[in-house]
Amino acid sequence: MAKAWPDNRIQELLDIELPIIQAPMAGSVLSKMAIAVSEAGGLGSLPCALLRIDQIRHEYDLIRQKTAKPVNLNFFCHQSPVIDPDRENRWRKRLKSYYTEFGIDPSGPVPTSSRAPFDADLCALVEELRPEVVSFHFGLPDQKLLARVKATGAKVLSSATTVEEAVWLEREGCDAIIAQGAEAGGHRGNFLSHDMATQVGTMALVPQVVDAVKIPAIAAGGIADARGIVAALVLGASAVQLGTAYLFCPEAEISPLYQQALRNGKDNNTAITNVFTGRPARGIVNRLVREAGPLSAETPEFPLAGGALMPLRAKAEPTGVADFTSLWSGQAASLGRELPAGELTRLLAEEMRNKMSAFHS
Template sequence: MKSWPDRRILDLFGIELPIVQAPMAGATTPEMVIAVSEAGGLGSLATAQYNLDQARDAIGVIRKGTARPINLNFFCHKMPAPDAARAAAWRARLEPYYLEKGLDPEAPAPAAGRTPFDDALCGLVENTRPEVVSFHFGLPDPALLARVRATGAKVIASATTVAEARWLDERGVDAVIAMGVEAGGHRGNFLSDDMARQVGTFALVPQIVDAVKVPVIAAGAIADARGIVAAMTLGASAVQIGTAYLFSPEAKLPAVHREALKTASDDNTMVTNVFTGRPARGIVNRLMREVGPLSAEAPAFPLAGAALGPLRAKAEASGSGDFTNLWSGQAARLARAMPAGELTRTLAAEALARLGAR
């Protein structure tokens, strides 16, 4: 066997290798996107990490670096109504840490937030015309989605349950990302907030494959060729890989995050909401142990992070990741440190060799 057994994603996106680099807000750089796309995979830019002008500039850098298909990823959350009481309770919960670090607990918190997909960001898509647009936390308003489709972009979105996958399929997405609970970073859930019911990748993938008409991209605990082959055996047409790319030099990470990844193991990550107000998987640290991991006190996404900003900065300056969101999936130990383009080609070649040997 010298070719991929399922070409649906390759043909849909116009790429050579069935590997999608996960759009990791904060860690993904234009250089990572360029490297993955140039290697034949699908590089993905996490536009939620930027304001509008920054996103436009980043896309400009990418388009200068590669003419190959790229993916722009957007969040589809609803901004919560202000809740002064909840914000005050959160500040009170964090006050002992402020005092410990010599910080003023009454000082105004810096603004925190991730911009949901809106008219302005839709205009960005219309102007830059990416080949693929992906959404996290559901889909945007139908009118905005129609405008995205009109650009010719393929639309994909994350599902963490079969019900979410069916919901996406009914609304005409071109492919579904089956995101298992093992995956690092923010969960893509949007129909349920019950983390106790989240499903593992290799139970979720075949059930979503059976439930939808469109191709499925497997995500979560895939960091080597064995994971790629397993996902494809279960019916996935491609894989989305995140944590493994955090080990590449193109990733933008605080030093404390890079160090934590070096010793990450199968059982030292948790799903937590204390950093942003929304469940996400990261390496266990002091804040997660003492406040969470899932805390009812944390303000709704994306507001929880504002009060943590000063604590994170102070701790990182002294080499501590106590208050840093150390996003990681459960398969970090399987990752290898190499440039993003080389990693993409290596994983694909190893997986293809394993598929051909069966």
């Protein structure tokens, strides 16, 4: 079957049938999605950045009960933040009017927003679980940890938002590059460049990454149907990574508010914003993005900005208001289809085959 694709290096590298990878999407995906996509022949992914070690172990156990096919565990590689009281105070001051509006004490304590960066404890867990694929966001862990991951036999992927980042990742030992275009939903994977004004679109980024590195490239960002997949493959990608398209599946762990926002998604109602976590990410524009962002110099360092939003979310969401909720989405949400994840994966592959056949005839 692999001969049907223009470049089957990703299928061979990751031992998967289809060149389709489900994006990890921390907070929106658990074992059910990963199982369904892997069983359908793609690569299912379990995002680990928001999970404790015992939760990761539990979800991985569930995966292994239902599929023996390859799966990907995904981790963040950001630096643990240094708390800056001045920035914290500026952010609290910026949010004060919302606190007052919702009857919350602006001077009261706020929860801490945490996302664990990949460290020795998580590395030991990878050594214990031995997943077939480990992917990273925001670069790579230090060389000693990376060497331990590779020693398990896991194939290593990471995201690049520029050619410079792709070349760096190849040099540091990645097995494949996820070329993340600016259209992609969720957090930007940038780690060498921090200028959001110069972020590159998928169609421009993919062929330049393909030309710059010898390892396979995976296209990500704004791809939601067979047309986008075929376009990415023609540009030289060996596979695609889809995120927002999978959020329409019943396996997605998202709220009804989030589901409705995605159903209303348009090409021009997302923005790259840092107001939810302190780090740029593409999401659906809501009140907070409009009034405090999209990009604010007042947010605390990633991921601390989210803590002060928790009391606001707790008040607003039960009333059906998503004004302070991160609604991560790429620019092609309107192409989403509400199908089970396995069915969607197989359908995308079939539609892609048909388009490739027409393309070659």
